[in-house]
Amino acid sequence: MNGQGRVSPGSAAPAEERGCSWLNIWVFLIFVLAVKAAFVALCLWLVVPICHSSDQPSALQQQFSQWECDSAVPQGTDGGWTCCPKGWRRFQGSCYFLSSDTMSWSESAQNCSGMGSQLVVISSKAEQDFLSEQIKQSKEPKPDNFYIGLFAEKVGQWQWVDKTPYNETAAFWRKGEPSHGHEENCVIMYRDTELPNNWSNVRCWNYHRICEAAAVIV
The missing domain is CATH 3.10.100.10 (Mannose-Binding Protein A, subunit A)
Structure with a gap:
């Protein structure tokens, strides 16, 4: 007989554990999007000023x-x-x-x-x-x-x-x-x-x- 609180092989994980897995995925996706946004912002900071460093480019x-x-x-x-x-x-x-x-x-x-x-x-x-x-x-x-x-x-x-x-x-x-x-x-x-x-x-x-x-x- 299984002890109280143990999960038999092949049985579903508790809802709390499933929730943590989805939370980790969302955190990872948000991190990837943040990195992409930062990269785009850096490219704009380096490139755009060359063409538009003032209201009247030289x-x-x-x-x-x-x-x-x-x-x-x-x-x-x-x-x-x-x-x-x-x-x-x-x-x-x-x-x-x-x-x-x-x-x-x-x-x-x-x-x-x-x-x-x-x-x-x-x-x-x-x-x-x-x-x-x-x-x-x-x-x-x-x-x-x-x-x-x-x-x-x-x-x-x-x-x-x-x-x-x-x-x-x-x-x-x-x-x-x-x-x-x-x-x-x-x-x-x-x-x-x-x-x-x-x-x-x-x-x-x-x-x-x-x-x-x-x-x-x-």
């Missing part, structure tokens, strides 16, 4: 859907990710595009503008050194010369595309440059020259280009 943000981000937080900002369009190169707070094709200076300026950027404005030796190294490391077939955003409407009257004042003491001209040719009103960076001074003024023919835009902070 021109750069409107042009690109694929981005590369890192978690290096620039000093003095509140964001946690610094992002550039895929294929662009980041230095400090800027993104740079080094072209593989060539265009005239005016076409280059227009092309950069169409991507929500501008021909690069070099404001420090650190930036000059970075770009010079990027040019040297380029794998494209002999991309020797790259336009920057410096030009002259009149001989010797140099100006940057964004109206930044031109500072002759902070320029990086090659020895003997700039020359005073009447049609040499555009400026390129030479790949194979002694650094950091690799600027030269040239006629505004077809060369590669460097575009620059502010990195997106999210």
Whole structure:
């Protein structure tokens, strides 16, 4: 005879035990749903701000859907990710595009503008050194010369595309440059020259280009 309170083999479990089993299943399902919801929220937090980090997304943000981000937080900002369009190169707070094709200076300026950027404005030796190294490391077939955003409407009257004042003491001209040719009103960076001074003024023919835009902070 079975003792009181014992259940014979094959007999049904008490109702209390069956209830606990269903309770465990519901707890598990709720946990799975919570994990999925958290994952979706994380994806939205990381991806959506790239496209909608402000009420008026920048021109750069409107042009690109694929981005590369890192978690290096620039000093003095509140964001946690610094992002550039895929294929662009980041230095400090800027993104740079080094072209593989060539265009005239005016076409280059227009092309950069169409991507929500501008021909690069070099404001420090650190930036000059970075770009010079990027040019040297380029794998494209002999991309020797790259336009920057410096030009002259009149001989010797140099100006940057964004109206930044031109500072002759902070320029990086090659020895003997700039020359005073009447049609040499555009400026390129030479790949194979002694650094950091690799600027030269040239006629505004077809060369590669460097575009620059502010990195997106999210």
